[in-house]
Amino acid sequence: MDRLRKLVRPNIRTLDPYSSARDEFTGEASVFLDANENSFGSPLNKQLNRYPDPYQRDVKKKIAEIKNVSESRIFLGNGSDEAIDLLLRVFCRPGRDNVIICPPTYGMYSVSADINDVEIRNAPLDAGFDIVEDRISDCVDEDSKILFLCSPNNPTGNLLSRNKILDTVKSFPGIVVVDEAYVDFAEGESMLGDIGKFENLVVLQTFSKAWGLAGLRVGMAFGDDQVIELLNRVKPPYNINSLAQKEILSALGRVQAVKESINRILVARERLRASLAKLSATEEIFRSSANFLLVRLSKADEIYDFLVEKGVIVRNRSNILLCEGCLRITVGTPIENRKLLSALKEFDS
């Protein structure tokens, strides 16, 4: 209890949050004249004249069911990127506190930290792309507030060792964020089941990858009730719009379709891996628990440019620590993968 309180920025601890019309009255009524909405409707005729539920209760109820977590431990953001920013704003005093990241990893942690004027400390992954606990503890001081881990990691594709994550959650004095954007593609277990055991553990998931809904911008943060309450205080009141809530709710009713789509992607990924392995430019294809492959190629930069000329865009990671000479390739449809491969073969010959 006390530990979390101490981690929170003092101005957030004492914040008197904005109270929206939908906060102050939540019951059933027939006449709503409290939010200055246009009671006559909209030109679109879809009931969009009303503000959305600020706490997305229907959506959370369904997520709670599917993921077996209580609603009070769920936060929804405008993408998980919003949750990353809000966590920084809740816990990190600008110009004073620091966060720790384990490169090579997702770029938003450091961009968000920079925007919030929060120092970034690097504890690089080892050659097998796993975390090194000593490197993390060497970075820690009394102003270390958040450690960002990403598992399966972007751009390397591997799961971090579960035991090392757990050890780190136990020893790290601040919040440990485990970003599981790709966990639906992974064979390993999510950290979601550990939320109740550690008040400093926050797990991020998203509808942008396996669920195929990147355009809706909805991400999830799971954590201790107190952390979720803090995120709710700081977020813009209506951060998930009505259309997004409605569509997410429908998608949550189609779990089976999502599972099938994941399986198709996994099959396509292994086919792509086999084809890439045959190219003479391919030096190494890293193991993946995600919907992309990290591939080390001779002449990665040239290949990247050649692919761009052919209208095929992959992610050039060749100048990133431990990813030297690597491209990150998202698994596409069979047709897309064929286009990619035929361009690569043309370069190869």
Ligand SMILES: *Cc1c(COP(=O)(O)O)cnc(C)c1O
């Ligand atoms: C794609 C991705 C996200 C998703 O962010 P959204 O804002 O939810 O779209 C988060 N973390 C990682 C590591 C990602 O690769």
